Amino acid sequence: MSRPVGWAWLAIVALLLAAAVVRIHDIGAQDIWADEGFTYFATQTSDLVGLLRSDVHPPLYFGALRLWAGVAGTSELALRLPSALAGLLTVALVFRLALDLSVMQAPRQAAVFAGLAALMMVLSDLEVDLSQEARMYTVQSALSVAAVIAYVRWLKRGRRGMLVVLAVCSAALVYVNYLGAWIPVTIGLHAVLTMRPRRAIPLVAALIAAAAAAAPWLLAVGVQQVGNGAGADRADPATWDTLLRYRDIWFGQMWPLTVGLLGVGAIAWLQPSRRPLERRIGVLLILWIALPLALTWIATNYVPVLAAHRISHVTPAIALLIALGLMRFPAGARMFIVVTLVVSGVTSVDFYRIKGPWEQYVDTVASFVRPGELVLMEIGGGDSMLEYYFDRALPQGTELRSLKRWRESQPLTFSAELPQVVNSYDTVWLLHWSSETQIFDVLQSAGFVQTMHRTTPHIQDSRLDSYRFDRMPEGEVGQIGPLVLRRAKLLQNRGRIDLWWSVETPVTEMLVTSAFLLDSDGALVAQMDSPPMMGERPVSSFTPGEVVYDPKLLTTPDGALLPGGTYRAGVVVYRFVDGGTERLLRPDGGEVLELGEFTID
Known part of the structure; x- marks a missing residue:
């Protein structure tokens, strides 16, 4: 395992700070959307297992977030912050994994490689977007990298304790998101392809233990979730256009460069001059990308599961291969390419979901x-x-x-x-x-x-x-000009008067309805003037016989709530004439419709 030189720790701190800025900045700018709303609902329900039976997700993320929400609350920031923290952890783990891969002999070179891999994660718009959602996908990425770290350390050192870590991470992946299972599947296939059978026995035992840990949930609840279809409308079709969109999501607008760098990195790892262990690691990274995509692509023909965010745990492998591709260039050329990628990453957006108002x-x-x-x-x-x-x-x-x-x-x-x-x-x-x-x-x-x-x-x-x-009552409260007041409600303790208007014939002129309150001395204390429905329904838009709701929110002239006391409420209607206003009259010649008294405590 390569140990980073002193400045490398400063580099990772700087990268984590940059990652924190882009992940936490404006984290609450967009509204909670449907998937996050389900997350919130899961924190409030008294029957989480029953809720998940009708969904398509396992329980670990939701159960953990329930505990978190009990402490931190359920604001947009509180619900999304765990995802941002998991995103930061993923960046740090990718840095650590790059050092563990030890593809560069010199500590300085290993540290540069690790820093570049972490930088690619910092710049990933997909990871940034998922870090700002109250969903499990950044947790899935962090667990995926942790599982691969444990596997690589066992490969290199034979440390049995790492197999325990691998088993725990593998089981947790299944309990966080079912497609997280592609990581232990990838590790298992890699072992079959690159290891002698006897050498793989402890690994197989660890993966079997992970499967056994996941089995109770899968058998008790998971089988009931098949066919629920939650999120099916947001699944991608298995088409060429989807592949092109995924290319843009993971490789950005400069995809010819980044795809080329990934190819250079893959070839560099598989060169015959590499040590056998290093070539095996190269195979692992390629499988890490290809297998989840291929298996999800196949599965979506039976169950609609294909979506970039659901397989976002391939992003660390892409970052590592691009970083190794960069390491194949001389320092000057490498710096130029990195600056170009940073500028492109900062000035363009490759993945961003608008969540609705x-x-x-x-x-x-x-x-x-x-x-x-x-x-x-x-x-x-x-x-x-x-x-x-x-x-x-x-x-x-x-x-x-x-x-x-x-x-x-x-x-x-x-x-x-x-x-x-x-x-x-x-x-x-x-x-x-x-x-x-x-x-x-x-x-x-x-x-x-x-x-x-x-x-x-x-x-x-x-x-x-x-x-x-x-439900409209028979009769009417009164009439002012062409407007018939069908109903009026005084909302005590809320300072609001609700009015319902209609017209018998079309009206073309602009009319303003005015609700007001007088105190016990007859002084005006609150008033609201506007066309009906907060100005959204001018009387000229009324159709004969239609009833239009017209709430009047009453506050004092300085905007404060009304003080306690007894008030008399009334309504007038006026129009604009010759630069001024003119009140319309009731059939009996009066100007005001009296609505009665009410008390605010």
């Missing part, structure tokens, strides 16, 4: 929901990310239901139970992004009227829809 989407309804109302989610790709944000935003006493999860978990009773649940409420909120439209028919049959529709722009020019449905 899920918090913004939840905000379209969450701030208006009152206790005792029903919130439904119908999201085709999964809605656990919405649940993450709703859990932080909804008032206590609000029922939140996932229609997709409900339908899939209770397929025989769902259609009968849905109308029963809906009929027990007077207000239903719906977030809808799906081809499934049953809920609209159920709400219409139950006598609900759509009173709000908001949209949130999403990726690829799609939109996310949010709705409010109400």
Whole structure:
């Protein structure tokens, strides 16, 4: 094993600092998305095993994150930080593995090689992106490198303790992500191809022990997960275009150079002039890349599992081969190539997933929901990310239901139970992004009227829809000008007045609805003026007979919450004329619709 020279430790510290910057910077910039929402849900459920029976993942990562969340909380940073730390650990382990491979005789050369391998990991956009997700893939990479380190040390020194480490890492890989099993499979195949049978017996025993440790979960739960299909819509097809995309993900925009360097590194490791052990290590690195990709490619024809992030644990092997390719160049040329790769890596992005405006989407309804109302989610790709944000935003006493999860978990009773649940409420909120439209028919049959529709722009020019449905009482509160106030609610202790308007004939002019509060002395203490629905539904957009929800959030002029006391509420409507405003009148000639009194504690 090569020991790094003194400056090499400074180099790895610098590389780890750089890795930390790119992995932790803006780690919470993007919203939690569907897969991360499932991770959050796993930290909250009381039946983790039951939850995973309906999913496609093993338990170790989720169980560990539950313990972490109990201490660190469930903010975006808290949920994602373990992935970032595992990403940093992977960089450090790649540095250590490169030293252990000892392909360079001189300590200085070995340290340069290790530093270059770690640098390739620092620059990997795939690793950076996965380090900023509350998922298990950087943990998988770290365990993969640790398993290979243990195997290489056993190969070189025959240390039996390393086989224990290998067995533990191999079992842990299966418990973290099923495709992590490709690493012990790769190690086992490498032993078959390069070792005498008697020499391989202890290794085979270690791998059998790892398989035995994984067997209870696989037999008890894993077999039930086959065919669940979670994440199938995000699997890649086994096509040439997918290979080209993977080329760009792992080798970047300068792929002719990086692929060439990998080829040079592979050839250098397999040269006949190399010692037998070094050639065997070269075979190991090539298998480390080729076997997981090939096996996943084959498997996806039966179970849709092919995705770059699921086999991201091949990235360290790619980094090591590229680093060795760089070592074949003179120092000056090598420095020029490294600078070129760094500049390209810093100025371009080869892998980045846009995760959607899920918090913004939840905000379209969450701030208006009152206790005792029903919130439904119908999201085709999964809605656990919405649940993450709703859990932080909804008032206590609000029922939140996932229609997709409900339908899939209770397929025989769902259609009968849905109308029963809906009929027990007077207000239903719906977030809808799906081809499934049953809920609209159920709400219409139950006598609900759509009173709000908001949209949130999403990726690829799609939109996310949010709705409010109400049971409207007979009659009306009053009329001002062409606007009929169908209903009004004073929300005590929240400083909000909810209004519902309609028109009998189309209106073309701009009208402003104004809700206000007067104190016991008749002084104005709060007021909100805007076209209906926070300015999003001008009266000119109303269709006759349509009912439009118009919430008015009332605060004092300085933006503070209303102090406790008794208030009188009222509504006026005005229009703009000749640079000023003109109040519209009630049929009896009055200007104000009195809404009554309410008290804020």
